[in-house]
Amino acid sequence: MAKPEENTVSLSRTPLYILAQELKARLTSFGGWEMPVQFSGITTEHHAVRNAAGMFDISHMGKFTLQGKNLINQLQTLVPSDLSRLQSGQAQYTVLLNPEAGIIDDIIFYYQGENSAGEQQGVIIVNAATTNKDKTWLLQHLDTTEIKFQDLSPEKVLIAVQGPKAVAYLQPLVKADLTPVKAFGHLETTVLGKPAFLARTGYTGEDGFEIMIDPEAGIELWQNLLQAGVIPCGLGARDTLRLEAAMALYGQDIDDTTTPLEAGLGWLVHLDTKGDFIGRRILERQKAAGVQRRLVGLQMQGRNIARHGYQVLSAGTVIGEVTSGTLSPTLNYPIALAYVPTQLATVGQQLDIEIRGKTYLAVVVKKPFYRSPTRLTT
Structure with a gap:
């Protein structure tokens, strides 16, 4: 989702970095992080995901949790998608917009329903290079007296297991039955006996899950999947896979000068079913006049x-x-x-x-x- 960049300052490393080193992965600078670009080769990794299963360390991505009694209504003003339609356990791919309807970032909002105190809860996953920008934007526009915002980015590992056999490899390690989980569905369960958040989402055009978990358990999960035969994959295959599926890369295909209507993301814009939001008037004009x-x-x-x-x-x-x-x-x-x-x-x-x-x-x-x-x- 985010654009690779050259970085002369010290790069951050995920908790799985040591595992990439052990596998002699080729590393690159990406969004301020030192990340594996390939392990066994981009083509090999690409075909593994298309035909069986591959796994990606995506721990560099931003991970936020939010809760509050008015959470959905507040988020509604920041995105063009109608979040009020979401039921607990469902998610929405959408975009944060600036006043010109330019895309600040593309994100996924996972709605977790209400807790015992009647507060709405959710998880937002954002791009690595835009994590700080997104956090600042959200905190500027949310009423933090009502909404509790927590940045779990440095505290959690995120692993994507993708491919037609992804669930078969993952299920033996997961307590909950993954079969009934629909695309963009998510749940909290245990993986290898440790608490984890699992979502049936990904950036490859294939079936699969993204798992958010504590670092120690994440390392154990990676090692178990590797032993089972899941192919480690880097950013190179992630890019070829997402491009075949025509999924946008933030910083290249979309940015703060492109609107969702120009980018072919009109299906995210729900003008008829929701009220005002940042950038709405620009999108209304574009829809009426054509981009x-x-x-x-x-x-x-x-x-x-x-x-x-x-x-x-x-x-x-x-x-x-x-x-x-x-x-x-x-x-x-x-x-x-x-x-x-x-x-x-x-x-x-x-x-x-x-x-x-x-x-x-x-x-x-x-x-x-x-x-x-x-x-x-x-």
């Missing part, structure tokens, strides 16, 4: 790969740039995302990508590029 640009999927008509930042042309004129691009390991051809003028965003539209001074043909295609036959839907 000027859209994030589209591109398929290269050859083996050349369109990378982030490459220019997109039409009839020799630069009309946009690539936000993400790779050679799809599953499809075996190059794919990319790019913002282009709305009139050129039609499926089948031919465009050119400039690569090292030459132009190469690309065609606008429907997103996602790949849809897993085994992935659960909400």
Whole structure:
């Protein structure tokens, strides 16, 4: 979800860093963290997730808990999605918006219902590079006399187990039956006898769970899954997997200058069922008048790969740039995302990508590029 970045200052490390070292993972700087980019190889790890199961250390991501009697109503003013529809055990992928309807971050809100005191409870997971920014924004806009906000980011490990066999590998270690949990469902249970929060969410386009747990138990969980045959995966495979599924990467495909309607996230915008929220008026105008640009999927008509930042042309004129691009390991051809003028965003539209001074043909295609036959839907 967050954009890799070069960092000359000291990098943070997750509690699972030592395990990555033991496995001789190749490491990289990412959002202020030193993280594994690959273990056995990006293609190997990618196919493991598509065909069986892989696991990712995503402990660098921000983890917040919130509770208060008016929690949902307060959060409603910060996102374009209608959170009042959520039942306990359900979650919503959504975005925090600035007054211009630009995306501060994309997040997942997990609603946990009411506690014995009648307070609504929830968990918010945010991107690593934007954790401090998001925390500041939330604390500025929530009434902290009503809402208790806790930042668990440094206290918890987060492991994603993804793939068609993810549940089969994970179930023997989990007390609760995972079978009835729906996509974007979540629960609190025990893993290896230790308290844990499990959510049927992920960033790969496959079925699977994300597990939030104490560091010592997280290390034990990783080691058990490794022994069982789950393939450790790094940020490289996480990127190719999410791009095949056309999932946005914050800092590249979406940022504080892009609106959800421009980014193809209109399904998150519930103008008809909720009241006022930050950025609403901008989205109302965009919906009425139509957006000027859209994030589209591109398929290269050859083996050349369109990378982030490459220019997109039409009839020799630069009309946009690539936000993400790779050679799809599953499809075996190059794919990319790019913002282009709305009139050129039609499926089948031919465009050119400039690569090292030459132009190469690309065609606008429907997103996602790949849809897993085994992935659960909400």
